[in-house]
Amino acid sequence: MNSIKDFLTREHRACDEHLGAAEAAAERGDTEAARSHFLLLKRDIEHHFRSEEEALFPLLEAKAGAYSGPTNVMRSEHSQIRALLDDMEEALGTANANLFLDLSDTLMVMVQQHNMKEEQVLYPLADQVLQTNEMEEVLSTFRETAPMS
Numbered sequence: 001m002n003s004i005k006d007f008l009t010r011e012h013r014a015c016d017e018h019l020g021a022a023e024a025a026a027e028r029g030d031t032e033a034a035r036s037h038f039l040l041l042k043r044d045i046e047h048h049f050r051s052e053e054e055a056l057f058p059l060l061e062a063k064a065g066a067y068s069g070p071t072n073v074m075r076s077e078h079s080q081i082r083a084l085l086d087d088m089e090e091a092l093g094t095a096n097a098n099l100f101l102d103l104s105d106t107l108m109v110m111v112q113q114h115n116m117k118e119e120q121v122l123y124p125l126a127d128q129v130l131q132t133n134e135m136e137e138v139l140s141t142f143r144e145t146a147p148m149s
Contacts (some may be wrong), residue, residue: 004056004130005123007095011048012115015041019111023104026097034100035092042085047147049078055141056126063129071121077114084110 018041025033065093086109091100128136 002124002139004126004135004138005119005125007117007124007142008048008052009119011044011109012119015044015048015111018044019104019108023101024101026092026104029097031092031095034097036093038088038100042089043147045081047145049082051142051145053078059130059134059138060122070117070125074114074118074122077110077117078149081107081110081114132135137147 018037022034022037022041025031025037054076057068057074061068061071084103086102088107090098091097091103126138127135
């Protein structure tokens with residue numbers, strides 16, 4: 001069985017690869033390839049966020065009782081990242097590669113900081129407090145709802 005940390009960290013790395021490919025395409029002026037990679041990134045990030053918000057966070061909050069600070073912070077950051085992704089999509093829609101790349105740099109910093117919090121705090125906490133059957137259920141939900149790459 002995978003751990004929550006291992007499974008979701010792999011999703012983080014896959015999203016990093018999509019972002020890198022979108023940036024590389026935008027830098028070389030290939031707007032269509034940038035858009036294609038970006039749409040994969042957006043799809044996979046949205047799936048990742050929904051999986052956390054609908055399957056993992058409620059379970060952690062139930063385990064933690066009234067203390068839901070870490071999951072509230074993650075939800076807030078998810079909202080900020082979603083807004084930035086919308087801005088990036090708009091920049092691609094107007095073929096503004098420079099704006100897209102500037103926003104991409106901002107996204108990279110935000111995502112790195114966000115992922116560090118999840119990978120070093122939230123996911124190890126989940127692996128520690130969830131029972132084996134709960135962890136298996138969460139991981140099963142993640143797998144069943146995963147987008148096809």
